[in-house]
Amino acid sequence: MRLPCPICGARDRREFTYRGAAVALERPDAEAGPEAWDDYVHNRDNPAGVTRDLWYHEQGCAAWIVVTRNTATHEVLGSILASEARRAGSAS
Amino acid sequence: MVDLKPKTPCAGLVPLRVGPLSLLEDAPGHMTAIAPYLGQDAALSEALKAAHGMAAPGVGRMSGTRGARALWFGQRMILLIGPAPDAGLVKFAALSDQSDGWAVLRLEGQGAGDVLARMTPLDLRPTQFKRGHTARSDCAHMPASITRLGEDAFQIMVFRSMAATLVHELKIAMGRVVALQ
Numbered sequence: 608m609r610l611p612c613p614i615c616g617a618r619d620r621r622e623f624t625y626r627g628a629a630v631a632l633e634r635p636d637a638e639a640g641p642e643a644w645d646d647y648v649h650n651r652d653n654p655a656g657v658t659r660d661l662w663y664h665e666q667g668c669a670a671w672i673v674v675t676r677n678t679a680t681h682e683v684l685g686s687i688l689a690s691e692a693r694r695a696g697s698a699s
Numbered sequence: 700m701v702d703l704k705p706k707t708p709c710a711g712l713v714p715l716r717v718g719p720l721s722l723l724e725d726a727p728g729h730m731t732a733i734a735p736y737l738g739q740d741a742a743l744s745e746a747l748k749a750a751h752g753m754a755a756p757g758v759g760r761m762s763g764t765r766g767a768r769a770l771w772f773g774q775r776m777i778l779l780i781g782p783a784p785d786a787g788l789v790k791f792a793a794l795s796d797q798s799d800g801w802a803v804l805r806l807e808g809q810g811a812g813d814v815l816a817r818m819t820p821l822d823l824r825p826t827q828f829k830r831g832h833t834a835r836s837d838c839a840h841m842p843a844s845i846t847r848l849g850e851d852a853f854q855i856m857v858f859r860s861m862a863a864t865l866v867h868e869l870k871i872a873m874g875r876v877v878a879l880q
């Protein structure tokens with residue numbers, strides 16, 4: 608398996624560390640209430656299809672990235688720097 | 700006062716020769732990590748050029764010549780190798796001294812690429828990884844910086860604490876590659 612790092616290009620999976628669903632980029636506001644926080648801390652989708660995950664290019668350029676992939680077909684659809692994904696998210 | 704003797708990271712481990720392959724240590728005078736502040740990349744590059752004779756390298760590239768090199772060293776990070784950093788650089792970037800922190804090895808000779816291919820998942824084909832190209836990657840499970848210096852010559856850097864392990868792994872791989880030549 609190879610993952611596309613937005614900085615380094617396609618690299619072997621063993622250079623990366625997996626964090627999990629990219630919800631960490633959508634941290635609720637401190638006043639958001641218990642349901643939003645419960646979702647953020649505990650609840651995860653388990654999609655058969657497209658998912659967005661956080662990976663760390665630890666054994667590479669040291670960037671955090673969001674990789675979009677399909678859990679059913681194993682197709683890797685693309686990636687973006689986590690810092691950019693976050694800026695894009697907060698702008699919407 | 701005790702007079703401490705300086706010892707390079709690979710002292711006593713190299714030079715190593717196996718068939719046409721050699722493993723040597725380069726012990727540069729200074730190594731400095733340079734992390735440009737946001738929006739200061741162009742100004743830093745100008746300052747590097749004025750002070751040390753080379754522009755900041757692009758992603759995955761090395762600039763400069765032997766004796767004074769600037770190596771892309773990761774996300775928004777450059778490693779200045781050779782000279783002590785000019786004091787003016789601090790206006791544009793955060794500097795940290797790495798001089799004794801990294802082992803710098805040079806693997807050269809026929810089959811050098813085959814040796815490295817046993818140790819790293821990088822695509823080292825000459826069409827993909829040319830002279831002056833550099834990457835941060837995995838080398839025998841160690842975090843490394845790998846640079847092509849020539850057709851059959853590579854620079855390999857790991858943390859100083861891992862120098863003996865890297866030399867050990869390289870020695871085994873060199874023997875295996877030479878046995879097949």
Ligand SMILES: [Zn+2]
Binds near residue numbers: 614615664667669670
């Ligand atoms: Zn990367």
